Amino acid sequence: MADYTLSLVSSIFLIVASLYGITCLEFIVINNAKTTPGGIRFEKEIGLKYAKEAMETTSKFIWNMLNQNDPKDRRVMDNVTMYISEYKGAEAFTQANKINVSSVYLEGYQGNLTWEFTSLVYHEMTHVWQSFGAFEPIMLIEGIADYTILKANYYPPLYAKPGMGDKWDQGYDFTARFLEYCEGLKPGFVPTLNKMMNITYKEEYFVDLLGKPVNQLWKEYKAKFGGKPSTKNSNTIRERRYSDRYLGY
Ligand SMILES: [Zn+2]
Secondary structure, three states: OHHHHHHHHHHOOOHHHOOOOOOOOEEEEEEEEOHHHHHHHHHHHHHHHHHHHHHHHHHHHHHHHHHOOOOHHHOOEEEEEEEEEEEEEEOOEEEOEEEEEEEHHHHHHOOOOOHHHHHHHHHHHHHHHHHOOOOOHHHHHHHHHHHHHHHHHOOOOOOOOOOOOOOOOOHHHHHHHHHHHHHHOOOHHHHHHHHHOOOOOOOOOHHHHOOHHHHHHHHHHHHOOOOOOOOOOOHHHHOOOOOOOOOOO
């Protein structure tokens, strides 16, 4: 009888949920590299439970940052799944709701792996939730993902300093610092730009939002932080190579 009542209640909930477009979102972590050194290190220093919690925590942070607290404002998906897999190359890459993390990268990382992994999840999880209707410009998409780790205070020591970089769409931390500057000019710039990129991307968006072309904004940004080196001296010894690529939805 109790079971019947329970199933009736859950059926009613599911009907109501579907009527209102509510979907239950699940975070899943699968270690497909359990027997490899990196997969073993993952279990020891991170673990499935922490990885799942990190996916949830970072998602909530990103929803807040991108003004997506209302589920209606974000992509509909019933799960986001992370795979720990043995492959060489990018430390991680994200495809739609699937995040792949390289066990080879985890094996070789020197330092606090839990911290590094969390930072990586902030970046990759941004790719899950951000807008990218046109799949470009890829370096702006990567810049927004690195803007997240800046705002979350999970950026590595060799992350670009304000004013660094040769062009606004250099990508990753260089672009993230420029976005930080734009956000300073107009609070809400980043979430609004992200929303506008839902269908397509146009350079005019910068004019629409900040009243100036992006190249002029970049010049003013560089002038503001004049005297700073445009590139890092030690670019090649960054803790993370930042070689992930968003592969499309
Ligand atoms: Zn990325």
